[in-house]
Amino acid sequence: MSFQIKRVYDPAKPSDGIRVLVDRLWPRGVKKATVHLDHWMKDVAPSPQLRLWFSHKPERFAEFRQHYREELASNPAVPTLRKLGNHKRVTLLYGARDPKINHAAVLLAALGRKSAAPKKSRKKART
Numbered sequence: 001m002s003f004q005i006k007r008v009y010d011p012a013k014p015s016d017g018i019r020v021l022v023d024r025l026w027p028r029g030v031k032k033a034t035v036h037l038d039h040w041m042k043d044v045a046p047s048p049q050l051r052l053w054f055s056h057k058p059e060r061f062a063e064f065r066q067h068y069r070e071e072l073a074s075n076p077a078v079p080t081l082r083k084l085g086n087h088k089r090v091t092l093l094y095g096a097r098d099p100k101i102n103h104a105a106v107l108l109a110a111l112g113r114k115s116a117a118p119k120k121s122r123k124k125a126r127t
Contacts, residue, residue, distance in 0.1 A: 003085055003111050005104040008093040012036035017089030020081065022104055024051065027095030037093070039084070043077040046103050054103075061101045068103055072110045082111060 002017070008027045012019060018038045021027075024045035046054070046068050054064040072078055084090050096102035 002089040003092060003108055004089070005092045005094060005099075005108050007099070008035060008095050015089070016091040018084055019091050019093055020084065021093045022107060023093075023095050024048065025095075030095075035093075041077055041081060044072075044075060044081055044107065047071060051103075056096060056098065056101065058098075058101050064103075065106050068106050069110060072107065078110070085111070 004016075006016065008021060008023070008030055012035075016036075019036055021035070021037055021040045022044050024042045026032075045051070046064075050064065050067055050071065054060050081090070092104050092107060094102055094104035096104070099105075
């Protein structure tokens with residue numbers, strides 16, 4: 001599997017492979033005819049309640065990431081997205097301004113794992 005993220009406002013390139021918009025809302029100022037989009041997977045985006053609470057505030061990102069990972073763990077759209085990435089490059093498109101503090105970065109990390117659920121740390125018991 002090969003996934004990457006990119007702002008939807010950046011020009012499309014052949015190296016993008018399959019282009020998937022992962023925002024629940026259509027990005028402002030983007031014309032559907034010019035975006036070169038293969039799929040729009042609204043259901044893989046954060047829930048409206050979580051998106052509104054987060055509001056792209058950097059101080060909330062750690063908690064947002066935790067809650068979004070929990071949503072992804074039971075989201076039926078995640079396996080569908082993983083299948084798109086079988087032996088193909090998939091570019092996850094997002095509209096947020098910050099390339100590091102956004103839901104697509106969290107989704108990318110989750111897709112890199114076998115399960116979308118957050119990893120639990122294991123500590124060895126001292127003997």
